[in-house]
Amino acid sequence: MTDTPIDKAARATPRRVARVIKGVSDRTIAWIFVAPTIFLLLAINIFPLIWTINLSLTNYRANRVNREVDYIGLRNYERILTDTDIWLSMQATAHFLVWTIVLQVLIGFTLAWLINRKFKGNDLWTTIIVLPMMLSPAVVGNFWTFLYQPQIGLFNYVVSFFSGVDPSSFEMLGSVTLAPWSIVIVDTWMWTPFVMLICLAGLRSIPDYIYEAAEIDRASKWRQFWTITVPMVLPFLMLAVLFRGIENFKMFDLVVQLTGGGPGSITELASINLKREAFEKWRTGYSSAFAIILFVTVFGLASIYVKALNKVKER
């Protein structure tokens, strides 16, 4: 009879320890193993969340520690939900979120579809395309600020070359109508490769025999694309949308570098607004309530989306 690993472990256990754990049930041992993780989770996730909810019901300010803290019920929530500036920042966030996702999905999928075809230099092009997402958002923000500069910026000259308009006649970052699009363009430039990579993984996971069967059945390329490629890549695509959606809902660094929320408050996304309330105005109670509202929004939307994603996977 050969020793199993469990037998070996049992023999290696010191006698004193063995005596202690002899009467302990499997369930208890499982709890002992899981306890550190649960403790960490409670300490760094659950406790701060409960503490934030607690703060959101007060008028606490972190820079006024000597001031008496009053419980003001749901007053902070009421203020936020009736504040037109907050709704404007939510609108700016929605605009940014929707357009970046639409563009990144369309361009990312197209690039993946093209890259998936066998051609010379395939690997080199893949590497070049994924370069932007390897850069720091602060760096990207800074150099796009120069690219958008109306007097010396390359972007304006490129637009001028194709459209014939004077390069210094328009300001991407300073114009109320163009600034929201300028941040969408930069985010799309930076993160489309990420969507492309996920789509590429999806495309490469489709077995060739499915296409071969379709060929035998004389299905057109167009029909193969809509009945094989798209449905089989869809779960991957939905995953990419989930990642980008969550990321862009809390987008901060790139936009701060590019526009600082301006001109005026046109590109002041919810996260920028939240940072200003929390760490510049020091309205800790108010900003905690705002953070909870954002958390519930993201959590709610993500939960609905994940359910939909699971349904798609089951099909």
Added chain:
Amino acid sequence: MKKQLLALTTASFVVVGAAGHAKAEDLTLCWAAWDPANALVELSKEFEAQSGHNMSFEFVPWPNFADRMLNELNSGGKLCDLLIGDSQWIGGGAENGHYVKLNEFFDANDISMDDFAPATVYAYSTWPKGTPNYYALPAMGDANGWFYRKDWFERDDIRAEFKKATGKELGEPKTQRDLMEIAKFFQGREIDGNTVYGASIFTERGSEGITMGATGALYTFGFKYENTPGKYDMEGAVNSPQAVEGLEFYKELYDCCTPPGYTNSYMSASLDAFKSGQVAMAMNWFAFFPGLYADPVTGGDKIDFFVNPPQYQAGSTLGGQGISVVSYSDKKDAALEYIKWFAQPTVQARWWSLGGYSAHNSVLNDPGFKDSQPFAGDFLVAMQDVQDFWQEPVYAELLLAMQKRLHDYVVAGQGTAKEALDKLIADWTEVFEDEGKL
């Protein structure tokens, strides 16, 4: 006799030195990263030699200065033993216990606030405002002023064209409207083969830029924070017809006369625009004027300076800071030694000569002061009519509200000047209500 006196003096220095600082400390002084900070490093070497303490410096770029330092203070950090904090921080510094109250120290060391320019004592040192409760020593007097391309203004062809266009002689503007007229004249003009622009002004959104720039115009038109000082009665003061006119003026100046892309510009953008020969005039803090004058390309006889021109009244936006001892420091005694040393008239004179703006009367009232630098006379004039932003403990909230409302109107072109100022009153009212002051 002489030898005896020398020996006695040396002995007394040794005794005072031994008693005064039994232990050499490593002191850290925190300030913004800009030209005067470099001058202070140079000046502080004398303190190190005299006291035996070592000085370290933590200089933070202006756009992050308030964030970084206020975080440090609010968390009770020990990074800074001495802090040259912005004038608006004095209320929070005093009420939140960040700064050491200096009255007893001043009394014990014969440091009199009467020796400093009254406007700087009021703005940089006192809380509640105007009361003899001191939390800082005036360290760096400053105001927002203007500089221009003197060489362009003196060129015969340009002067002739200006005369033809306006019927006036081209010279330093006497009013805000004159300033705009000159800026419009230069906007888009070709000079030596380059397109130049009228003026670079402050439009920055994130920290304090647009407020510091726009208030320069607003004060001269008659903008006030309150009808009655200390009553927080803002209706009719903040949004008075004169204030509305002043804000409309600033927007027009932004629309007509700034270089393309100046939508988020502050100190460094203004300096860059001027030094690269893009603009005829630019606004900035007097603190930068020594560096501008020394610039090899656009300084010297190519530049001159003027005080923010009046419109209905004189007025300049106050800059500058006082130096405070941070209450969380473990080296408060050594930090106070620095303050005592810094307050000496001889040190203040040296401070001015190195490029710092002393607020000490012995320096400012010196008969040779006016002519000591080309901008010294303008500095004295500007400091007579300076006005500062709210210095309340909640100043940051008040400032951010003004940043938003001004940027929304001036740069983004949303709404009217009256609406922007009305909304500002609503924002400020909410803040003061939260504070229990209304």
